[in-house]
Amino acid sequence: MKKILISSTAACAVAFMLAGCGSGEISAVKDGTFKYDESISVGDAIENKPYCADVKWNSQKEGGRLVVSARCEIDKRITQEYIDDKLSDYNKKIAELPQEIAKLEKMIQPYNEPKDIL
DSSP, rough: OEEEEEEETHHHHHHHHHOTTTTHHHHHHHEEEEHHHHHHHHHHHTTTTTTTEEEEEEEEETTEEEEEEEEEEEEHHHHHHHHHHHHHHHHHHHHHHHHHHHHHHHHHHHHHOOOOOO
């Protein structure tokens, strides 16, 4: 399995303000939400990915900033299945393109025929 580093620097300022030392800043980041989707926490977004197993959270100072990061093991089999499913979906859509083009050409055909104006 391949390791991947997922950093959540956007929530670091909030984490720093809400927590002192230890795991408080990690909890603050994990419990935080993204502005574009407040229906899921940062922790759930990272920890509930089927391809991301054995998540380990860490906090440390980097360049005077507090950085909270999450590392997880990537399951190659699940990742490959996801890629294969997406590729299959794309291939189906590509196969449907000629029929879709034919439908559009049929729709615009009346507009392409010459008309007598007089």
